[in-house]
Amino acid sequence: MPQDLQVSLLGELRVIASGSEVALPASRKARALLGFLVATARPHRRERLCELFWALPDDPKAALRWSLSKLRRAVDAPDRARIVADRERVQFDVEDVDVDIRRIHERLRQDGGPLPVADLEQMARQLDLVLLDGLDGAGDEAFDAWLLAERDDAEAARADVLGRLATHPAISAASAKKWQRLWREVEPDGAADNARASSASADGQAGGTGRRRRSRHDAAAGAPAPGSSIADRHAGTTGTSFKSRALRAQRIGFCQARDGTKIAYATVGSGPPMLKAANWLNHLEFDWGSPIWGRSFAAIARRRTFIRYDERGCGLSDWDVEDLSFEAFVDDLEAVVDKLGLDRFPLLGISQGCAVSIEYAVRHPERVSGLVLVGGYAAGWRHLATPDEQERREAVLKLTEVGWGTDNPAYRHIFSQTFMPDADPGDLAWFDEFQRLTTSPHNAARFQDAFGYIDVRHRLAHVKAPTIVLHSKYDQRIPLDLGRAIAAEIPDARFVPLESRSHIIVDYEPAWQAGFDAVGEFLAEKGI
Known part of the structure; x- marks a missing residue:
């Protein structure tokens, strides 16, 4: 059944109600506001919308009220308000609204057999248009960054559609050649040529079915075949993807800790800052190709200076x-904050980075506006583990020191299997090599030893920042009870258990989206 309201974000912004196009306000800012609200489909604080679209000495609040009143005339029905607003937040209700780019993304995510050729061809025509065309510069730099990221997502969807057409089992060889050429233009990294060759060799025709369907994770991250080196993975990201663009745009600098150690830091994106405390197994460059970090970092950088x-x-x-x-570790965090002159910011802690974040928040309550803690613990294994478990940990320390840097991944596989037990075999292989390149065998053992002595249990009650604690229910490395204990002791902390066995959730697990949504709602609710 067709919906009464349709919103086209591809091309110039258009609204169609009951089959007739609706006149939109002439103001570019008002139209950009509508496009932003429809595309994001979530509540936004009025203050944030004012910052995005109106600058002083104008009256931003009055301008927002005027724009919303004009937009309501275009999208609200007599019995249904599409723009829902209260004194603090504004949201566009997309339920039962046909939004073209949203519909395309949903169709591409559907499981089952190949989509009909006619449907894919229609998607290709739509995606050939520039998303929210003509609205560049209608807001501030943060809006332009958001718009660029949305266009990157649309371009990734276009590449997916072209790839499906180029290798569709029901398409003619002549049509496949056309779509192959267009696909190669948006995926110049060789993926199109490789898929074409694979498909042709499988059944001898251009439209054969031999191509391995790229998963959502592959399309987003440019994942190589299982067993590819980290250098291949890093270099093989799609040129048009946001992650690839973010990697090129990130700015790397160095600061000096109190003992003279050089600490590398990176900033990317625009908007209010968010700082992630370091955790073991990070690399400022290789992280972007990671099945663990890449999509998460890119999502944060779309709306903040990360x-x-x-x-x-x-x-x-x-x-x-x-x-x-x-x-x-705490000194290193302090050095980065001081170097960048950060005044107030939310702090993200992951694994042992949670304890570092907690300690920093207690020492500097005036700077930390909120704590996001994922998969953490307040006390290390030397404090809580049984004698048998401590003996096993000591044995792993020795294995790490003698085997971490070898070509045999078995030693590093001890960690990859517990970090993400349900990951694809290719991702596990990638993570094995990532570990080897991230640190030395000696330091890998030293890290494990140092983490065992961590203890911030006495600091939990002194945390003043709003806090959300997320933890996998069946974490194979850090038990759920340790995350729950953090949330129980930090005043008014929110606890979110996630349906996963992973210590660090891989970006294609359903729990990843659930966790990301929970954090977004928490930050919005607290005005952080």
Whole structure:
């Protein structure tokens, strides 16, 4: 049954009600506001919308009210308000609204057999248009960054559609050649040629079915075949993807901790800052191709200035360091904040980075506007583990030191299997090699030893920042009870258990989206 309201974001913004096009306000800012609300389909604080579209000395609040009143005339029905607003937030209700780009994304995510050729061809025509064409510069730099990211997503969808057409089992050889050429234009990294060759060799025709369907994760991250090297994975990201663009745009700098250790940090994106405390197994460059970090980092950088750094002893920071302790980890975080002159920001902690974030938040309550803690613990294994478990940990320390840097991934597989037990075999292989390139065998053992001594249990009650704690229910590395204990002791902390066995959730697990949505709602609710 066709919907009464249709919104076209591809091309110039258009609204169609009951089959007739609706006149929109002449104001570019008002139309950009509508496009932003429809595309995001979530509540936004009025103050944030004012910042995005109106600058002083104008009256932003009055301009927002005027724009909303004009837009309501275009999209609201007599019995249904599409623009839902209260004194603090504004949202566009997309239920039962046909939004072209949203419909395309949903169709491409559907499981089952190939989509009909006619449907794919219609999608290709629509995606050939520029999303929200003509609205560049209608808002501030953060709006332009958001718009660029949305266009990158639309371009990725276009590449997906062209690839499906080029290798569709029901398409003629002549048509396949046309779509192959167009696909190659948007995926110049060789993926189109490789898929074409694979398809042709499978059944001898251009439209054969031999091509392996790229998963959503593959399309987003430019994933190589299982067993590819990290360099291949890193270089093979789709040129038009947001992650690839973000990798090129990130700005890497260095600061000096109190003991003289050089700490590498990176900033990417625009808007209000968000800082991620370092955790083990980070690398400022290789992280972007990661099935663990890449999609998460890109999503954050679309709306914020995202700041992260490599912990001492790994990544681009100094590896040859004397002090590899919890106190040194906190010093590194302080050095980055001071170097960038950050006044107030939400702090993201992952794994042992949660304890570092907690300690920093207690020491500097005036700077931390909120805490997002994922898969963390307040006390390390030397404090909580049974004697048998401590003995096993000591054995793993020795295995790490003698085997971490070898070509045999078995030693590193101990960690990859517990970090993400349900990951694809190709992602596990990638992670094995990522570990080897991230730090030295000696430092890998030192990290494990240092994490065992962490203890911030006495600091939890002193956290003043609004806090959300997320933890996988069946975490194979850090049990759920340790995350729950953090949430129980931090005043008014929110606890979100996630349906996963992974310590660090892989970006194609359903729990990834659930966790990301929970954090977004928390930050919006707290006005962070």
